[in-house]
Amino acid sequence: MRALNRFVVLALLGGLGAASWAASSTASTASASMPAPVQAALRQAQLPAESLSVVVARVQDAPDKPRWQHLAQQPRNPASLIKLVTTVSALDVMGPHYTWRTLVATDGNLQDGVLRGNLYLKGEGDPGWVMEKLWQLLRRIRGLGIERIEGDVVLDRTAFDLPPHDPAAFDGDVLKPYNVGPDAWLVNHHAVSLFFVPDPAAKIARVLAEPPMAGVQIPTQLPLSAGPCEDHRAKVELDVSQPQVWRFKGSFAQSCGDKRWSVAAPPGPAFAQQVIKALWQSVGGQLSGTVRDGVLPAPAQVRMQADTGPLWESVLRINKFSNNVMAEQVFLSFGRVAAGEPMPAASWELSRAQALKWWQNRLPRTAPPTLVNGSGLSRETRIDAQGLAALLHWAWLQPFYPELAASLPVTGTDGTLKRSKAQAWAHLKTGSLRDVAGIAGYVDGKDGQRWVVVALVNHPQANRARPVLDAVVDWASQQR
Numbered sequence: 001m002r003a004l005n006r007f008v009v010l011a012l013l014g015g016l017g018a019a020s021w022a023a024s025s026t027a028s029t030a031s032a033s034m035p036a037p038v039q040a041a042l043r044q045a046q047l048p049a050e051s052l053s054v055v056v057a058r059v060q061d062a063p064d065k066p067r068w069q070h071l072a073q074q075p076r077n078p079a080s081l082i083k084l085v086t087t088v089s090a091l092d093v094m095g096p097h098y099t100w101r102t103l104v105a106t107d108g109n110l111q112d113g114v115l116r117g118n119l120y121l122k123g124e125g126d127p128g129w130v131m132e133k134l135w136q137l138l139r140r141i142r143g144l145g146i147e148r149i150e151g152d153v154v155l156d157r158t159a160f161d162l163p164p165h166d167p168a169a170f171d172g173d174v175l176k177p178y179n180v181g182p183d184a185w186l187v188n189h190h191a192v193s194l195f196f197v198p199d200p201a202a203k204i205a206r207v208l209a210e211p212p213m214a215g216v217q218i219p220t221q222l223p224l225s226a227g228p229c230e231d232h233r234a235k236v237e238l239d240v241s242q243p244q245v246w247r248f249k250g251s252f253a254q255s256c257g258d259k260r261w262s263v264a265a266p267p268g269p270a271f272a273q274q275v276i277k278a279l280w281q282s283v284g285g286q287l288s289g290t291v292r293d294g295v296l297p298a299p300a301q302v303r304m305q306a307d308t309g310p311l312w313e314s315v316l317r318i319n320k321f322s323n324n325v326m327a328e329q330v331f332l333s334f335g336r337v338a339a340g341e342p343m344p345a346a347s348w349e350l351s352r353a354q355a356l357k358w359w360q361n362r363l364p365r366t367a368p369p370t371l372v373n374g375s376g377l378s379r380e381t382r383i384d385a386q387g388l389a390a391l392l393h394w395a396w397l398q399p400f401y402p403e404l405a406a407s408l409p410v411t412g413t414d415g416t417l418k419r420s421k422a423q424a425w426a427h428l429k430t431g432s433l434r435d436v437a438g439i440a441g442y443v444d445g446k447d448g449q450r451w452v453v454v455a456l457v458n459h460p461q462a463n464r465a466r467p468v469l470d471a472v473v474d475w476a477s478q479q480r
Contacts (some may be wrong), residue, residue, distance in 0.1 A: 034070060041471040052468065055389035056476045059442070059450045063366075063386075063393040067451075067479055072386040075366070076458045079376045079431030080322045081388060081440045086374040087315045087327075087407065088391055089358050090334045091400040097308035100126035100333070103156075104141060105300040113147035118289075122156035122296045123185040123274075125336075126308045127317075127329035127348060129189050129385050132209040134276070137306050138283045144303055152289035156296045160184035160332060161345035167267050170377055171434075174216045175238060178377065182328040184346075187211075187272040189296060189325055194261045196232070198224055205252035211270065212278035214291075218246045225251035232256045269293050273371070292469035312403040319407040319429055320415035324375040331355075331374025348373065365388040376431060385454040388440045392452045396442075408441050411463045411473065422470040424477030426453070437465040443476045449474045 034049065042049060053074050057066035066072070090098075101124055108117015119141070122130075165181025167174040180190040188211050195208040204221040222236065230253070237249040243266040253260075265271040273291040280287060311330070318327045335351030336343040338358065346352065352371050359368045369383035395404055408427035409415030416430040428441035438456035445451060455472040457465040 001477050033068065035068065035471075035475045037471045037475050038468065039472075041468040045461070045464040045468055047457065047459055047461060047465060047468060051231050051457050051462070052465075053385040053454070053456045054421050054453065054472055055385045055454045056472070056479070057389060057393070057452050059393065059396045059452055063390045063452075066389070067476075069386070071179060072389070073384050075194055075367075075370070075382040075384050075446050076438075076456050077379065077381055077433065077436050078369075078388070078438060078440075079381075079433040080324075080371065081429055081434040081456065082140040082371065082374065082376040082383060082399070082429035083318055083322065083431075084388065084391060084429050084440060085355065085369055085371070085383070086331045086334070087318055087361075088395050088404060089355055089362075090330050091315060091404060092398065093358065094311050096310060096312040096315075096400050096403045098311040098337070099307040100124045100128075102126065102137070103296065103302055104137075104144075104304040104306065104308040105296055105302045106146075107152060107297065107300045107336055110144075110146060113145055115149045116149065118151040118154050118294075118300075119146065119149050120154045120156060120294070120296045120300055121185070122159075125157045125182070125186065125329050125333050127185045127186060127189075127314045127323075127326040127333075129185075129187050131275070131279070133308060134187060134211075135283065138276070138279050138285065140304065140306070142283055144463060146285070148286040148288070151290045152294075153186045153280065153287065153291040154294035154296070155269070155276070155291065156273060157293060158295055159345060161254060161347045162332075165267055167264060174267075174340060177262050177264050178324045178326045180264050181267065182325055182332055183269075183272070185272050186325065186329060189323070190265050190267075190271055191262050192265050194218075194238075194263060195245050196222070196252050196256070196261070197258045198234075198252065198257065199371050200224065200254055205254075207248075211275045211314050212282065213274035214277035214281065215267075216244055216246065216274055217300070219248050222248055223251040224254045225477070227253055227255065229253045229256035232259050233261055236261075236403050238263060243270065270285050284416075312400075312407070314318075315403065316407040319404075320409055321414050322430065324377050327375035334374075353414050362394060363387070363390050376433070379433075385456050388454045388456075389452050392440065392442065392454070396452070420470065421467070422473040424473050425479070426473055428453070428473070431456075432462075435460055437462040437469065438443060439469045440475065443473055445477050446480060447480050449480065451479065 054070040056068045103122040105120040158289040177191040197206045209218045219297040239247040277291045332346035335354045336346045340356035411418035411420040411422045411426045426443040428439045431438040439456040443451045
């Protein structure tokens, strides 16, 4: 009704000037009613009130009756807050216990432990094929009686139909795991963990890379250096310009102790092929051919179906730790499932269309978001605070709410909120990019009330906004 009245006033006043006047009047009224702690935090951070959008509302109240809102209908870049749209829609359509299916098939003959033909692995885009689960899958294949493959291991990636991914496109940092692209055969999040262990007696830091990659040379040691640890990664330069031969430059400070550094593998299908070949050999399997991409042929014999998941486990990692590539895997999988049987190949266009349809069905009175990839790693994604609040209100009433709430970081406790200074107990998704900072989720009040809280800052100095977001959370927790 409020939006309708504003429209009528603008229509009567007429013209662009009247519209601008009404917008500034609304902003000034909202700022005047802004809680004092939030105003003080904004002043301290030197951020204008116009950079902030907020909704604070009791979960049991109607979404259009908030306790406090400020520029709630202003579309903004939400960064990783858009993962709430991805995970809530996936939990609704796919269900918390949805599992991804990986088919294991062969052609040729299997006799006396020797497969005279190819082994096929057809993936569906499971975001959770980490090294340990993949090792278990290959052990199970060995359990089928396959000891030696006198052919190839063929990876079928046709469940996704995506353009080539450029890891430098967003910010140019190709080694950051957050820039990894989705893949129907995503292995270990397309990332390598480098473990540095100082050996003072040998005056070196020993280096171990996991998962192993067949045919890739990675140095096993670095010179030790004296002095403070500071940022150990800044003193070690990694060069992967030759994907088969990784090189280190620099040294590792002995005072750092044991450290782990996660880096993105070079883009393309080779990483999954290299890891699967190395792990197949590690479980005692032999391979006369190679690991390559291909398509599962219709005549092949399905030997096994490996169901992996469930979805709620991926949702937990996506929201607790803001994992981008897992969010994109789920977003693409959601599009396939929402389209119905027979499931088409996943694409960005399909998932965006299905997500828009879902939003219009579930939240028809709220402006839909502008979605790009489901993870928030985008400069074009948009949603307003009112839309996020409506989504959280709706999710509160759903049977999967416990799984959603459990996936959200807890203030001062875990995930991306482990260092939060907020005093309230809250389950909140965080979002941050250059020029963006925000939180959205559920805050527990001291009198037993629970509040939907959304606070979103878009500003060149948004990196200063953490105390502002904490002030919003703490103010909400004091309401009755």
